[in-house]
Amino acid sequence: MPPSRRDTHVADTASRETQDIIERYRARTPGSRALLEQARQWLPGGDTRTINHYTPYPTFMEHGRGCRMTDVDGNEYLDFSNNMSATVHGHAHPALVAATAQQTARSTALGAPGRVQVEHARLLCSRVPAMEKVRYCNSGTEATMLAIRTARAFTGRDVIVKIDGGYHGMHDDAQINMFTGMSETPRPQEGLPERFPAARLARGVPLSTLGDVLLLPYNDFVAADELFSRCGQRIACVIVEPMLGAAGCIPAVPGYLGCLRRLTAEYGALLVVDECATFRVGPLHQRHGVTPDLVSLSKVIGGGHPLGAFGGRADIMAVYDPARPGAVYHASAFGGNNLSLAVGIAALTTYGPAEVAELNETGEQLMLDVAATARAAGLRLAVTGVGSLCHLHWGEGPVRDAQDALARRTGLGDLPELLHLELMNRGIFLSRRGVFTLSLPMTREDLHYFTTAVGETLALLKPHIARTLPHLVHDRPVGTAATAV
Numbered sequence: 001m002p003p004s005r006r007d008t009h010v011a012d013t014a015s016r017e018t019q020d021i022i023e024r025y026r027a028r029t030p031g032s033r034a035l036l037e038q039a040r041q042w043l044p045g046g047d048t049r050t051i052n053h054y055t056p057y058p059t060f061m062e063h064g065r066g067c068r069m070t071d072v073d074g075n076e077y078l079d080f081s082n083n084m085s086a087t088v089h090g091h092a093h094p095a096l097v098a099a100t101a102q103q104t105a106r107s108t109a110l111g112a113p114g115r116v117q118v119e120h121a122r123l124l125c126s127r128v129p130a131m132e133k134v135r136y137c138n139s140g141t142e143a144t145m146l147a148i149r150t151a152r153a154f155t156g157r158d159v160i161v162k163i164d165g166g167y168h169g170m171h172d173d174a175q176i177n178m179f180t181g182m183s184e185t186p187r188p189q190e191g192l193p194e195r196f197p198a199a200r201l202a203r204g205v206p207l208s209t210l211g212d213v214l215l216l217p218y219n220d221f222v223a224a225d226e227l228f229s230r231c232g233q234r235i236a237c238v239i240v241e242p243m244l245g246a247a248g249c250i251p252a253v254p255g256y257l258g259c260l261r262r263l264t265a266e267y268g269a270l271l272v273v274d275e276c277a278t279f280r281v282g283p284l285h286q287r288h289g290v291t292p293d294l295v296s297l298s299k300v301i302g303g304g305h306p307l308g309a310f311g312g313r314a315d316i317m318a319v320y321d322p323a324r325p326g327a328v329y330h331a332s333a334f335g336g337n338n339l340s341l342a343v344g345i346a347a348l349t350t351y352g353p354a355e356v357a358e359l360n361e362t363g364e365q366l367m368l369d370v371a372a373t374a375r376a377a378g379l380r381l382a383v384t385g386v387g388s389l390c391h392l393h394w395g396e397g398p399v400r401d402a403q404d405a406l407a408r409r410t411g412l413g414d415l416p417e418l419l420h421l422e423l424m425n426r427g428i429f430l431s432r433r434g435v436f437t438l439s440l441p442m443t444r445e446d447l448h449y450f451t452t453a454v455g456e457t458l459a460l461l462k463p464h465i466a467r468t469l470p471h472l473v474h475d476r477p478v479g480t481a482a483t484a485v
Contacts, residue, residue, distance in 0.1 A: 018464045021422045022056060028425065031072040032060040051084065054432045055417060059424060064091030066441035069429060077429035078446055080436040085245075085389055086299035088280045088351055088359070090439040095346045096303045103342035109334055116341040123348045124301065124309060128275075128283050130291050134311030135320055136336030140276035140298030141169025143308035144239060146330065147296045148173055150310065151237035151270040153319045153328045159231065161214045161238040161269075164197035165247035165402025168239060168274050168296075172209050175202035180247050180406040189215060192230070196223065197403075218244055218401040219253045224263055232267030237294070239272040242284035248405035249384045249391035249435065257288040270294060270316070276308075280351075280437075281360055281387035303347030305340040355440065360387030362447070363438050369451045377458040379465060380472045392419075392434035394472055413468060418461055426453040 026033065036057045039046035045053060052058050060072045067090045069079045082088065089096055103116070117136070125131045137143055148160055160173060168174035177200055186198035187210065197215045201207065214231060216238075217223055228235070238260050244250040257273070264271040270293040278284040280300045285292055294312035301307055311317060319328045334340075367383040367390050374381035382393045393399055394415065395408045409416070420432045428450060430436040436450075466473050 018418050018461065021418055021425065021460075024425050025421045026056065028075055029057075029059055029071065029073055033057055035060045035072060051431075054420065059429075061429075066090050066092070067439050067446060075427070077424070077427050078442075078450060079439065080428060080430040080450065082437045082439050083304070084431070085277050085280060085435070085437045087304050088300050088388070088437075088439055089303065089347060090441040093303075093350070093440070095350050096343050099303070099343045099346035100305075100339065103339050106338070108339040109337040111333075114338055114341075116338050116345060117336055120301075120341045120345050120348070123345060124297070125311070127348065127353075128279075128295055128297070128311075130273075130285070130293075130313075131295050131309075131311035132314040133317035134309050135317070135330060136341070137308040137310070137332055138306050138335050139169070139308045140274075140296065141171055141174070141308075142332070142335070143276060143296035143298055143310045144168040144174060144272075144274055145171040147272045147274075147294045147310040147312075148237060148239060149328070150294060150312075150316060150319060151272060154316045155236045155268065155270065157234055157236035157269070158212045159214060159234045160212065160236055161216055161227065163218045163240055163244065163402075164215050165218065165244055165405070166239070166241055166274075167244075167246035168241075169276075172205045173213055175205045176200065176209065176213050177215055177402075178202065178246070180402045181409065192227070196227070217403070218247075218250065219256050220401065221256065221259050224259055228263045228267055232263070232269065235264075235267060235269040237270040237272045238264055239274055241274045241278065242282070242288065243278050243386050243389070244402065244405075245277040245389070245435075246433075247402040248393060248399060248408075248433075249386070249389055250399055250401065250405060251384070251386050252288065253400065254288070257285060257290040261290045261292070264293070270312075272296065277389065278386070281356065281363075281389055284386060300347060300351065301344050302340045303343040305343045306334070307336070307340040307344055351440065356387075359438055359440065362442075363388035363390060366390070366438065366447055366451070369447075370454055373451050373455040374458060375474075377455060377462060378473055378475055379458050379462060380474055381458070388438035390436050392436070394469075411469075415461070415465065415469060418464070419457060422457040422460060423453055426457065428453050 036046045061069050062072050063070055067079055069077050121134050124134055137146060152158060164177045165180050167178050182200040184200040186200055188198050189196050197217055199210055199215055216227055242252050261271050272294045273285045273292040274296045275283045276296055276298040279297050293316060296310045298308040320330055321327055367385055371383045380396045384391050384399050393408045394412055399405055
């Protein structure tokens with residue numbers, strides 16, 4: 001079957017030396033190609049998540065067990081995506097399978113308060129002391145949306161501050177500068193100097209949203225001080241990730257979260273820390289010695305089932321107490337459903353502080369190994385991240401904010417796609433963006449295979465890189481180039 005015009009981008013732009021990468025990918029995944037053509041009849045683009053799209057076409061997965069997945073053609077992969085970091089237990093973990101079966105037999109959603117809600121809340125609040133009280137929802141999008149609404153209700157203010165490149169889900173307030181490299185028209189922030197990030201709204205987000213959202217560059221103490229000196233009395237909250245996730249696993253530098261904590265307290269605003277992605281390595285804000293007013297969580301806390309949570313200081317969360325006059329209304333048919341909570345309890349009890357620490361230690365070593373492998377290959381490829389949550393960046397030098405990460409990605413041509421596809425050919429499944437995460441079932445042999453596959457892939461791509469991107473090639477001695485907290 002000849003390639004259609006919709007899946008030829010890589011093939012059209014790749015060098016002759018790397019054409020075999022695309023050809024081998026197509027040869028081993030004909031079932032995925034056929035399924036995509038069927039899926040396009042009913043799903044725009046053939047799937048329901050934009051992030052799953054890549055050229056020439058995505059691989060369709062059939063099942064998973066442990067740290068491995070199998071596609072519809074029977075090819076097996078080590079899963080370093082873990083559903084975009086959500087499934088730290090891997091696939092079909094026995095404790096989670098048992099909890100799913102047991103609770104499903106009792107009811108998935110009773111629509112009333114239940115014992116599992118009390119137990120999950122107890123476990124969660126004990127793991128995150130900043131969460132004195134908690135409420136449940138379905139996802140990280142809902143958790144951050146409701147945390148922002150909580151801050152506005154408590155302070156009586158409308159304006160929020162988010163970080164340039166910070167990702168907090170799919171609601172309108174979060175869809176401004178949610179990624180690096182957004183193609184939408186940049187709009188200067190009204191009343192702020194040009195050195196502040198220009199705003200880019202995702203299509204479909206009302207322009208009026210800009211009136212209540214201010215943007216800050218990450219890890220910039222001076223900009224934070226200036227923004228609060230200009231606008232502090234209007235600000236309801238700052239929402240921040242302790243490590244920028246979608247922008248490239250960029251950790252907060254020492255003192256940055258403390259700076260935001262000081263400013264929000266001084267001006268009567270709230271500090272909201274989004275730990276939806278980073279709870280698997282912490283919670284991360286605790287490493288910085290900061291106590292936020294509100295925290296948002298998702299992913300790991302549901303053990304692979306849809307679950308979000310937001311919580312914080314008891315006096316703030318009291319705005320949801322329906323016994324109080326003027327309480328904030330909060331409803332959801334499946335928010336905090338019995339099934340997700342029951343499996344979440346199993347997830348939290350099998351992934352406690354000891355398991356977090358061990359997996360983080362393994363991840364820190366893997367970052368160093370991958371960076372050393374790249375240097376041994378004579379290529380400039382760095383790794384950022386914390387613990388079991390990591391990201392590849394082409395080039396050298398510090399990556400402190402979203403614009404640094406964007407500068408690293410700009411002008412790479414087909415290189416990210418070729419790296420991704422060749423790792424897929426070698427049985428490594430990870431994000432096309434370069435995010436890779438660890439899971440509990442992974443062994444030393446699995447991690448060694450990953451590092452070896454990266455090294456072999458870089459060696460294969462080096463002639464192509466030397467010709468098209470010579471600034472990424474060097475001949476210095478082997479060392480390390482990982483950046484981690």
